Amino acid sequence: MNNFPTRSHAPILTPQEARSPESDSTIPSNQACPVRLLSEITVPQIPQGTSALHPHATTSSVTSRNISQTPTDGSRVPMTDAVKNALKCLKDAGIDAQQWQGLGLVLEVPYDMIKSIDTNLALSNPESKLCELLTCAETSNLLLPERLVQGVSELMDMALCEEYRNNTYALCRFIFPHQYVFNKKQEIVTRAKSFFDCGSLSLAEPDCYNNDNRSWNDRISPRDAYLIVNKHLDKAQRYSLAARLDLPDADREALLPLLVGEWNVYVAELLWRADEQQLLTFANLCAVICESGSRWSVETKVCPKLGLDYHQLPEYQSKRRLSENNGEPDRLLSIRDLVSVFCNQMQILPEYLAQVCGYSELLKHPLLMTMQKKIKFFPDTLKRVIFLELIYQKNRGNSKGGLSITDVVRILNKPEVMEFRVANRLLSNMTAGDSEQASPVFTRSQWFDLADTLIQNPDFEAEPLAKMLGLPNHKRKLIISGEYAKDLHKMIYDIFSAANTLGRLTPENLLYALNQTCSASFVNSVCNMNTFPQLQSITGTPLPPLVLGQQDEIPRKPGSIPLTMDFLGNLLLSHNVHRIGMCTGLGFDELKALQTCTGDKPQLLAYRLSKKLTETERGLETGHLYQALQWLDDKDALAYFPQQQTDEFLSCLPEQTVSNIQQGMAYIAAFSQIPATADGIGWILPIACKIGLPRRRFDHIPVSCDPGWNLIRYLLAAGESPSPQRVKELVEWSGQLTLAKDLLSESGANESSAYRCPIGGNFISWPAAIDKKQNQGGPQTVYFEHDLLFKWVNKYPTHPLTSEALDVKQIRTHCPEFFEQLIATLDG
Secondary structure (H helix, E strand, O other): OOOOOOEEEOOOOOOOOOOOOOOOOOOOOOOOOOOOOOOOOOOOOOOOOOOOOOOOOOOOOOOOOOOOOOOOOOOOOOOHHHHHHHHHHHHHOOOOOOHHHHHHHHHOHHHHHEEEHOOOOOOOOOHHHHHHHHHHHOOEEEEEEHHHHHHHHHHHHHHHHHHHHHOOHHHHHHHHHHHHHHHHHHHHHHHHHHHOOOOOOOOOHHHHHHHOOOOOOOOOHHHHHHHHHHHHHHHHHOOOHHHHHHHHHHHHHHHHHHHHOOOOHHHHHHHHHHHHOOOHHHHHHHHHHHHHHHHHHHHHHHHHHHHHHHHHHOOOOOOOOOOOOOOOOOEOOOEEEEEEEHHOOOOOHHHHHHHOOHHHHHHHHHHHHHHHHHOOOOOOHHHHHHHHHHHHHHHHHHHOOOOHHHHHHHHHHOOOOOHHHHHHHHHHHHOOOOOOOOEEEEEHHHHHHHHHHOOOOOOOOOOHHHHHHOOOOOHHHHHHOOOOOHHHHHHHHHHHHHHHHHHOOOOHHHHHHHHHHHHHHHHHHHHHOOOHHHHHHOOOOOOOOOOOHHHHHHHHOOOOOOOOOHHOOOOOHHHHHEEEEEEEHOHHHHHHHHHHOOOHHHHHHHHHHHHHHHHHHHOOOEEEEEHHHHHOHHHHHOOOOOOOOOOOOOOOHHHHHHHHHHHHHHHHHHHHHOOOOOOOOOHHHHHHHHHOHHHHHHHHHOOOOOOOHHHHHHHHHHHOOOOOHHHHHHHHHHHHHHHHHHHHHOOOOHHHHEEEOOOOOOOOOOOEEEEEEEOOOOOEEEEHHHHHHHHHHOOOOOOOOOOOOOOHHEEOOOOHHHHHHHHHHHOO
């Protein structure tokens, strides 16, 4: 017998080895869903079956789906050789016994038999349930080698993904997760085939592919649906199946507790319930896979094997069609509708979605907390589906009954989301009873081509284009001074993307913007290009300005009231988080944590700042925030602020909050002299070098779009106390440095050559020096840009100018004299 050794991820025990009554079990759902109870374990009595599974046995073909059931028994008898061999196969492959229900789905054991096993009081742990499942499968002629090996293949993903995350060698070698899982799975499955002597069988395709004369309305078994879904959808997309298949509310609620267990158990239960509701047809399955983002797989992989024409795929036949509600804006949307909007049309962060729906407490929901502990890398796509389900349940539990079209449109128009285009399309299409989504006026490839055309114009500037397209100031600032600020093509593409999100990228508005920012001849050449037929034979007209201000209809009291998450969800905050935080009393440590835990994601920044501002001990009211925004002259945030009387507060601020606010305002005043044109990295590099911050540490500190906050972060990292006086001193020093560089640039290349990097030719921002001793004249020093010099020496271990051998240890990285010499040119 072949050993097929591999490391077991979760050993499977026989019932005799697993007598402890304490075992992990999955919380079942209702509606005749199995309920697991703890009891003393007994070995099930199983009659000898007719399809005993032995190594090297000749395999038989898959039996008919009309399977006779055999009731389970609780008496003690030894296991058959077939069950023992199946257990050995699963154990050596590393299959967790808790996935016994997923294995039952692949083996195609009937659902009511699964339920009887799960509710059997004599079976108190997953190991005993697995033994009973295998015995029942053997009795029903389902314990076939090809199906068992196929079960190993399908159930291995989660264990192998976890193994990858714990494999230091794989991480250090930069092996992609999917490649690691594929290789390991192939190895395990090959050994399993050898173990059962069924290596010549193809186990990759479900049985449904082998049948002819299929129609779209034919039912598909839960097993075959699982094998297709498992192959063509990722984990987050599989979790959205319950909503996309429009499973009844009670069924979906019953499934939620299963999320904290093995995902195969969840998907198995989901598909069994969908089959009971007669939702599993080829048409429905292919439609929901397409909606999940895998249209290409359905068109090129699934349909050809099924013998079905993709172009004849019918629209999903939901039991609650949108048109049944008479097109009223206040009608309630199904969970399927909500998933199609928030998971297909746009990417809203789950935390912010909970905030603007008024359910911030959902972040502490036990289901979310448990899953975050279980899943090390909890993707936003998966979290968003779960949040939508929890929010939907919350609304159904209220007298309101659910989320209406008006509610969703209001969410999409929140300042931090600003999906006006999606909101308008949703409102117009759904109220007309049409679930189809209209195509955008310009495609993404056209955005790319137009950006490529515009950068050929030497006089073109991006910011005027963004302004003429109607982008708000904070959106323009984020794009113009963002990560890709030096990449003009990427900047223009982002402008088109933002304008499209706001519903501004119409042919008329685009032509108007081009006429305002480019020459007439250039605009004519663009309009005559075949690439942009939308621009032909139209007249460019400006669109009206965006309607800013209060985004909901909730009446507000004219006086100052304590800050709430609902109130802050209607304001724009993420564009100026650090200064708003400093003006409302947040300390440096809080602001650092805010930046670190959010990864500078705008919606997440807005949510976390809102949580801080609403902490009771701060005592902040709407009037205090209004005064702070006025002092900052933050017109972007004030545009959304409702009418506010700030001369009457409910209570005085705590002493500590007042002190923090005064300190924060002093710092903001200190770095208010930073030039508005200063870019985030180029401006701060010389200062970081001057204060002695190591370059490696500098590179690990996240850079925000606020240069003043960046300066404070670097001072703290360098061990300095960032007093307002020190900040002001460094800002003035940076101004002198800029003047000196401008002076040298005007004087010519000869005078400035000593301050330019011999490798790159630009002015040096972070100097590194090579000193050379000579017999006469003392030491001679040549300065280089730090990164360029180290890159050169690591690639060519020679001096860039003399080609002499050079080691990185001969490079001097602390060069305080360089900037002093550069600034001294002002006096010269």
